Amino acid sequence: MVFMAELVGPRLYSCCNCRNHVCLHDDIISKAFQGRNGRAFLFSHAMNVVVGAKEDRQLMTGLHTVADIYCNDCREVLGWKYERAYEETQKYKEGKFIFEKSKIVKENW
């Protein structure tokens, strides 16, 4: 019966525009972030996204270097990646991804 468990699969999120698979529910680190337009989640990993140009942005938690992430199929902006954080308490975000709640949909659950 072992193979049955694998058939069920991990919980996925997709791009709201083209349903490309972009992140896993298990990779959520925090659900308490703010995106451009509302609630956003911090993920440890992302897939099928294109990382854009780096730029410095003053966010609610201070100065960060971020890069917007785009769905690699339809180029919809889904959030951003933290490239660098300048305060010690914010360093844990480096290399992690923000996906806006309004840009991702539950895929298979």
Add this chain to the structure above:
Amino acid sequence: MSEEVQRYGGGGGGGGGGVAALSLDLLGQVLDRVREPRDRKACRLVSRAFARAEAAHRRALRVLRREPLARLLRAFRALERLDLSACASLDDASLAAALSGADLAGVRRVCLARASGVGWRGLDALVAACPRLEAVDLSHCVGAGDREAAALAAATGLRELSLEKCLGVTDMGLAKVVVGCPRLEKLSLKWCREISDIGIDLLSKKCHELRSLDISYLKVGNESLRSISSLEKLEELAMVCCSCIDDDGLELLGKGSNSLQSVDVSRCDHVTSQGLASLIDGHHFLQKLNAADSLHEMRQSFLSNLAKLKDTLTVLRLDGLEVSSSFLLAIGGCNNLVEIGLSKCNGVTDEGISSLVTQCSHLRVIDLTCCNLLTNNALDSIAENCKMVEHLRLESCSSISEKGLEQIATSCPNLKEIDLTDCGVNDAALQHLAKCSELLVLKLGLCSSISDKGLAFISSSCGKLIELDLYRCNSITDDGLAALANGCKKIKMLNLCYCNKITDSGLGHLGSLEELTNLELRCLVRITGIGISSVAIGCKNLIEIDLKRCYSVDDAGLWALARYALNLRQLTISYCQVTGLGLCHLLSSLRCLQDVKMVHLSWVSIEGFEMALRAACGRLKKLKMLSGLKSVLSPELLQMLQACGCRIRWVNKPLVYKD
């Protein structure tokens, strides 16, 4: 109590006799009218006569533990509905043994959802013992396959069957069912991805009485829709995430002979508004249409055809669509709409909402999640026009405030559910919402301006509240919980995650909430075993508790759970200070515990995990543990767990968190 009964016991004459003078049958009819399960329980305890009357008339039974199953089935002769979905560690042998010797001639509906230990042997016994079986729910028995389907096929009178997530069922098993149960009216094959067009074709040829069919997530294509279109009595069709279906298939349905009232094509990426237009063309009596997260653009053909449904359409979900104000105006032409879903739609403005609701005064469910352009003006329009609204979802509509909510609260007395997660509402808003005395569900996640004062307003008049979400409302203190415990005695689900001012004193107040079933307390760093004890002792119906990152909770705290929270089914203790001994005690005492999340239990040794998991092996269905453990736990233990139907999720989570 028993002495009083004896005093009356002499029979009907003399001083009026009291309740004990009633015959068993009359008493049974009186007890039939007692609806609340806890009231029925109280009645059973009055006297032997009451207990006998209740037993003789009881129609529904939900069994929580395997051991008394046989005795219970024999005690209740009039059973019609049997729910074994929560019966911990039910397996074929115990089910078959319990069924033999019991009189189950009246049993019509049986629920075995998630009963992963039950296989074809148990189902054979069930079908043999219940000749009048009409409805079986086998959903989420992921190991169930064709052999189980064959067992159910012997129930010739079967009218309703759910095989949702029975992953092993193929066309062969389905064939057995449709041939054996020709009277099927309602069938769910959701997630049974082995099923193909061939299986659906046979289904359509054999089950002419089919009214409701769910083929969501299947890999079936347009040919299945061709077959399905011949089912004349079909009213309800769900095809969520059927990626092999496209506009051609919908056109086939549009030309078919069904009596479609409800269609769900949400998440179907190859469906467009053109296909929906041709579907509507053939079915002018559609009541419910769900096209959430599937459409990208809107053709005029769809809008013109939608107008044909203006008399019958009551439910329309178009979540994830790019809309305009003129589009919403056009939709408003369906004046009888009761439910509208516009969650995560781009372009929803105050103007659009206004033009929609002025035409749809019957709206009861309005979903505007993530429609962040909306302001209090939209709420004003809703308050003015939709006075019957019951469910209002406004998550992430951050521009609304207490002024708009005042209008809603004043004009909409029937409000049952409101979702204000991430809306930034304050205590003044809650003062207004307190007017909604019918409120059942209140979601205030991420509203950090909410304080005890706001909770006091709600507690003073929302006595029917069942669900309260205060996720990250970090201004809440113990006083707020005191108010809640006083005024909202019916609360079942409570989320206090990250409300880190709460201490054991606050949990002490929660101990008086007797209806509480689900409690989330993530990262409440001040609570200890003392608080947990109060909850465990007082909240006897507790099914789920989440204590992730409650760093001060140690073995003593979990001892209280092990001793008192005997109905607990789901537990999260990741990052708690439990040792191997505490964990072992916990897992061996809680006989209903099925789902445990225990990531980063740094004080538990490998031996500790081994002992604890072995103690609960037959009962556990879901486990979440740190992936590092996968290589150090004995393979024999892991195999045993899997053989008993337990699914293990291995995760990589950091040990140190920054909040």
